[in-house]
Amino acid sequence: MSRNTQIQDQSLLYHLTCMDNLPSILKKGLCSRESLGNGFTDVADGQIIQGREALNLQRMVPFHFFSNNPFDGRVKKNHKDKTFCMITVNRDFAKENNWKIIPTHPLSAYKEIELMDYTTGFSKIDWNLMNQRDYTIPECKQVCMAECLSPTTVYAKSFHCFYVKDDVAKSHVLKLLDEYKLNTYVNINSTMC
Template identity: 50%
Template structure:
């Protein structure tokens, strides 16, 4: 399977600051509307628009790592440490997650679809080109898979860290929370 064939991959990904892991490991990955004390990595203007569309009631995941959102967040916070939390796409499908087939703020009205319809609505061929200079491609690359409820840490498939230091920090936090999610170091998934 080619790395460019995003449609055939197994996971969806959520980028978060390492500072959020204690809360995530103890209480789960929650929708923004349910959060209080956390390090927010998203742009405040985008957050206002997401809230107006009630998208703050979902936990957003992307279809591949190092997408335009991940890149922007990491570039705007160069001293912060990040991890990617992955969940199996099959879990998302079984639990009736929703899909927005392009950037949720790309159009006046969002297209919030059931998993199967949303999966088929994504332009996978365009997404796989990852041409961020092409506005349409960039928008498709920011398609989202949305959990309508908290994602329990026992349902995380793997956590990806950019280096051994962050991996060790994750392992320590997981020991405290009594979790055993696999961790992989993969610098290629980060800037």
């Protein structure tokens, strides 16, 4: 998608994960934090995790409305030693499966947080502010971390595509997909991962 395309008009949702987690994700699906246990590479901020638990969001699988949002940027900056991939699903899939939306960062100080059904939540996002992507404006930064949350595990057969940083990462993902008998497209986009 072109950067000029308005975020609300795009078709995908994005979930950044460490490449180390991919074999488990392909086998078991993209699971909620609550159901994972200890066998995964965790790159999330501990304080944010505690705040999410207070809202019972650890039972859901979070996606964002565009890549390279403030969450993605922070994770990549804090874990330069890790290799990442971006998992995408189609927004229509999320809508059809009753995913929920929080129209700003779940721990935002600017708005009271409410978990909404997909259609209501989508209409409540401040798209004009999100499309600015100006992370020096605190409220814009919070809106850019709005979430779309799956209430259930998202299985690999439902993934739209993967984004990886280079040919080496693409070869690795294709090998894993072959091992798990999956046929999902893998794109190279070094800015996303």
